[in-house]
Amino acid sequence: xxxxxxxxxxxxxxxxxxxxxxxxxxxxxxxxxxxxxxxxxxxxxxxxxxxxxxxxxxxxxxxxxxxxxxxxxxxxxxxxxxxxxxxxxxxxxxxxxxxxxxxxxxxxxxxxxxxxxxxxxxxxxxxxxxxxxxxxxxxxxxxxxxxxxxxxxxxxxxxxxxxxxxxxxxxxxxxxxxxxxxxxxxxxxxxxxxxxxxxxxxxxxxxxxxxxxxxxxxxxxxxxxxxxxxxxxxxxxxxxxxxxxxxxxxxxxxxxxxxxxxxxxxxxxxxxxxxxxxxxxxxxxxxxxxxxxxxxxxxxxxxxxxxxxxxxxxxxxxxxxxxxxxxxxxxxxxxxxxxxxxxxxxxxxxxxxxxxxxxxxxxxxxxxxxxxxxxxxxxxxxxxxxxxxxxxxxxxxxxxxxxxxxxxxxxxxxxxxxxxxxxxxxxxxxxxxxxxxxxxxxxxxxxxxxxxxxxxxxxxxxx
Numbered sequence: 060x061x062x063x064x065x066x067x068x069x070x071x072x073x074x075x076x077x078x079x080x081x082x083x084x085x086x087x088x089x090x091x092x093x094x095x096x097x098x099x100x101x102x103x104x105x106x107x108x109x110x111x112x113x114x115x116x117x118x119x120x121x122x123x124x125x126x127x128x129x130x131x132x133x134x135x136x137x138x139x140x141x142x143x144x145x146x147x148x149x150x151x152x153x154x155x156x157x158x159x160x161x162x163x164x165x166x167x168x169x170x171x172x173x174x175x176x177x178x179x180x181x182x183x184x185x186x187x188x189x190x191x192x193x194x195x196x197x198x199x200x201x202x203x204x205x206x207x208x209x210x211x212x213x214x215x216x217x218x219x220x221x222x223x224x225x226x227x228x229x230x231x232x233x234x235x236x237x238x239x240x241x242x243x244x245x246x247x248x249x250x251x252x253x254x255x256x257x258x259x260x261x262x263x264x265x266x267x268x269x270x271x272x273x274x275x276x277x278x279x280x281x282x283x284x285x286x287x288x289x290x291x292x293x294x295x296x297x298x299x300x301x302x303x304x305x306x307x308x309x310x311x312x313x314x315x316x317x318x319x320x321x322x323x324x325x326x327x328x329x330x331x332x333x334x335x336x337x338x339x340x341x342x343x344x345x346x347x348x349x350x351x352x353x354x355x356x357x358x359x360x361x362x363x364x365x366x367x368x369x370x371x372x373x374x375x376x377x378x379x380x381x382x383x384x385x386x387x388x389x390x391x392x393x394x395x396x397x398x399x400x401x402x403x404x405x406x407x408x409x410x411x412x413x414x415x416x417x418x419x420x421x422x423x424x425x426x427x428x429x430x431x432x433x434x435x436x437x438x439x440x441x442x443x444x445x446x447x448x449x450x451x452x453x454x455x456x457x458x459x460x461x462x463x464x465x466x467x468x469x470x471x472x473x474x475x476x477x478x479x480x481x482x483x484x485x486x487x488x489x490x491x492x493x494x495x496x497x498x499x500x501x502x503x504x505x506x507x508x509x510x511x512x513x514x515x516x517x518x519x520x521x522x
Contacts, residue, residue, distance in 0.1 A: 064503075066503050067087050067089070068084070068087050069084075069087075069305065069306050069503055069504075069506070070302075070303045070304060070305050070306075071084045071305060072084075072303075072304075072305040072317050072319060072385070072389075073305075073385055080383070081251075081252040081253075081383065081386065081391075082305075082317065082383065082385055084305060084307065085307035085308060085309060088308050088506075088510070090308075090506060090509040090510060090513060091509070093498075094497060094498025094499060094500060094501075095498050095499055095501075095508075095509075095512055096498060097491045097492070097496050097497070097498050097499075099276070099512075099515075100274040100276055100277055100420070100421075100488070100491045100492075101274060101420050101421050101488075101491065101492050102420065103420055105420070106415065106420035108519050109415070109515065109518075109519070110139060110415065112518050112519050112520070113397060113515060113518040113519065114138065114139060114234070114397070114415065115234045115235065116233070116234070116235045116238070116239075116518065117233060117235075117396070117397050117518075118222075118224065118231045118232070118233045118238065118240075118242050118245045118395075119138060119231060119232060119233070119397060119398055119399070119412075119414075120229060120230070120231055120395065120398075120399040120410065120412050121134075121136035121143065121145055121157070121223075121230045121231060121232040122134045122136060122145060122230045123228060123229065123230060123263070123428070124152070124155070124225060124228045124229075124230060124259070125228060125259070125262065125263070125459070126174055126459065127145065127146070127147040127155060127230075128147070129147065129176065130147050130148065130149065130150075130154075130179050130194065131146070131147065131176050131177045131178060131179045131194060132146070132147045132174075132175075132176050132177075133145060133146035133147070133170065133174070133175055133176070133177055134173060134174045134175075135160060135170050135171070135172065135173055135174075136157075136232060137414070137424070138232075138234075138414055138415075139414065139415045139416070139417050140417040140418075141159065141160075141234070142159070142160035142161075142168060143157055143158065143159060143160055143221060143232055143234075144157065144158050144159075144160045144169060144170055144183070144218075145157045145223060145230055145232065146158075146177065146194055147194070148194035148195055152224075152225035155223050155225060155230060156194065156195065156196060156220065156223060157220065157221045157222070157223035157232045158196050158218035158219060158220050158221065159218065159219045159221065161218075161219065162185040162187070162188075162190055163190075163198075163216035163217070163218070163219070164185065164187075164188055164190050164201075164216075165187060165188065167185050167186070167187040167188075169183050169184075169185055169192070169218075170183070173461075173462045174459075174462075177194070179193075179194055182194070182199050182200075183218075188202055189202035190202060192217060192218050196217045196218035196219075196220055197215075197217045198215045198216055198217045201215075220236065221233060221234045221235070221236060222234075222235060222236060222237075222238050224241070224242030224243075225242075226242060226243065226246060226249075226250060227250070227253060227256065227257075227258045227259070228258045228259040228261075229258065229410070240311070244311075245311050245396075246311075246313065246395065247309045247310045247311050247313045248309050248313065249313060249393055249395065252315075252391075252393075253393075253403065255378060255381035255382050255386070256378060256382070256386075256403065257378045258408065258430075260376065260378070260432060261407070261408055261430035261431060261432055262430060262431065262432075262433055262456030262459070263428060263429070263430055263456075263459050263460060264407075264429045264430060264431045264441065264443065264450065264454070264456070264460070265427075265428070265429040265443070265460060265463070265474070266426070266427075266428050266429075266459075266460055266461070266462045266463060267425075267426070267427045267428075267462075267463045267464075267465065267472075267473050267474075267477075268424065268425070268426045268427075268462055268463070268464050269424070269425050269464065269465060269468060269473065269481075270416070270422060270423070270424055270425075271422065271423050271424075271425050271468075271481065271484055271485060272421065272422055272485040272488060273421070273422070273423060273484045273485050273487065273488035274415075274420055274421055274422075274423055274488060274491075275398065275413040275414060275415045275416075275423035275424075276413075276512075277423075277484060277487050277488050277491065278413045278423050278425055278484050279398060279400070279413040279511075280505075280508050281480045281483070281484055281487075282392075282400045282411055282480070283314065283316070283392070283394050283400060283507040283508060283511070284306075284316070284504055284505045284507060284508065285301055285304050285316060285318055285504070286302075286502060286504040286505060287480075287483075288301040289301050289302075289326070291479050291480060291483065292476060292479055296324050296326065296327075297324070297334040297335075297336035297337065298320060298321065298334070298336050298337060298340060299318050299319065299320050299324065299390070300318055300319040300320075300322070300324060300325065301318075301324060301326065302325060302326065302504070303319070303325050304316050304317060304318050304319075304504065305317040306503070306504060306506050306507060308506060308507065308510040311396055311514065312394075312396025312397065312510065312511050312513075312514030312515075313393070313394065313395060313396060314393075314394045314506075314507040314510050314511065315391065315392060315393045315394065316392045316507065317385070317389055317390070317391055317392070318389060318390040318392065319360065319385075319388075319389050320340075320360065320363070320388050320389050320390055321337060321340065321341075321359055321360025321362070321363035321364075321388050321389075322337075322356065322357050322358065322359055322360045323337075323355075323356030323357050323359065327356065329356075330355075330356050330357050331355040331356050331357065332356050333348075333351075333354065333355070333356050333359050334356070337356070337359050337362075337363075340363060341362045341363050341366045343440060343449050344363070344366035344367050344369075344370045345366055345369060345370055345373070345439075346362055346363070346365060346366025346369070348362070350362070360388045360389075363387075363388050364384045364387050364388050367379075367387050367388065367405055367406070368387060370406070370439075371387075371405065371406070373435065373439075374432065374433075374434055374435045374439070375435060376406075376432060379405060382405055386403075386405060387405045388405075390402055390403075390404060391403040391404075394507060394511065396511055396514050397511070397514075397515070398412055398413045398414060399411060399412045399413070402444060404442065404444070406431065406432045406441075406442055407429065407430060407431045407432070407441070407442045407443075407444050408428075408429070408430040408444075409427065409428070409429055409430075409444040410427070410428045410430070411425070411426070411427050411428075412425070412426040412427075412428075413425055414426070421488060421492070425481075427473070427477060429443060429444050431443070431450070431454065431456065432456075433454060433455050433456035433457075434452075434453060434454055434455070436453065437452060437453035438452055438453065439452060439453065440452045440454075441454045443474070444476075468481035468482065
């Protein structure tokens with residue numbers, strides 16, 4: 060890793076990676092030094108412009124294919140004032156359909172549960188007046204049709220379809236029925252960078268949905284930089300890099316940061332020391348810390364890589380063999396514009412979605428889905444990203460947990476790492492709305508904030 064800082068390039072984690080390798084540093088982009096207008100975080104007119112020109116024309120993460128196994132399985136996806144149904148109409152990724160969750164008769168919501176199954180032989184039935192719709196969105200029954208004049212229902216109104224796409228078991232919805240870019244075009248480099256991962260083997264460990272007293276962008280920004288880690292997550296200092304992270308920006312608002320895990324932190328007084336936290340991490344993955352006593356702190360993640368590769372082989376995850384050493388050990392955090400981050404570890408994922416509140420731009424909805432690889436024996440724990448620690452032993456991932464809607468943002472409710480951020484995000488919102496605040500003064504470790512805001516500006520016609 061580079062030990063100097065060039066503000067044009069930033070830190071480079073893997074300088075030996077060549078073109079085509081996932082860790083290759085992206086070409087620098089100069090996004091200027093301007094302070095973002097704080098009104099974009101609370102102004103109602105700004106929120107309406109975002110809704111009309113961006114949200115209604117963007118691919119956004121809606122859910123997981125593992126929740127749509129059988130024909131008729133569906134989940135509800137809410138975005139701002141809208142609600143959508145995503146349903147399996149046929150096998151395969153192309154067999155998914157997405158519709159507005161609106162009955163065309165009088166506007167009643169068709170489904171209210173987060174997840175469910177609709178009998179394909181019966182279809183969706185409106186619980187207000189009994190109209191029915193097939194998995195293909197067609198109107199199959201208008202109750203007491205004889206009481207309608209023919210001109211009212213001559214078009215046999217069905218469900219209004221929206222665009223739906225799948226990448227690596229992640230489902231995306233775009234309200235625009237004719238998007239300017241396909242989902243894969245929108246994702247830019249991400250499918251190539253992640254081509255060796257098989258996300259379909261991961262299972263949901265925890266699913267949390269909360270309402271925050273903060274604009275969706277304020278909440279998002281806490282998770283696309285690691286500049287805050289030393290103050291907010293001090294317990295990570297013994298295991299991860301905090302300052303020396305690689306930040307990359309790409310097309311379509313896509314970006315990433317790579318956080319090294321397993322080596323000594325560059326801020327350590329003596330970077331040759333191997334901390335107890337580093338040793339324990341290796342031991343929990345089945346490695347023997349004594350075997351690696353010869354390694355210095357700055358090279359200790361070699362021990363973690365060896366232990367995790369053995370862990371993957373033990374539990375039958377062949378895709379580990381296709382991952383690079385940094386992909387085995389490190390935290391690869393990708394941002395998919397407009398509103399999700401994906402923390403990718405070899406054995407776990409954290410998908411975080413940030414969605415606008417339907418009426419109040421100073422509030423938002425936050426959904427955090429932790430996924431883990433099931434383990435093959437009763438003595439092996441799984442890695443819980445919400446806690447940045449290890450969870451239960453022998454977790455098989457057989458049953459999907461219900462979506463948790465906690466009444467508070469305590470560590471007991473959402474995990475202590477997320478709670479540390481959740482405590483501060485509403486305080487940032489309050490400060491941003493102060494007359495004293497003139498706009499964020501962003502470092503080059505916060506370049507991803509400038510980058511996604513510039514993409515919003517492109518949608519809003521300001522660039």
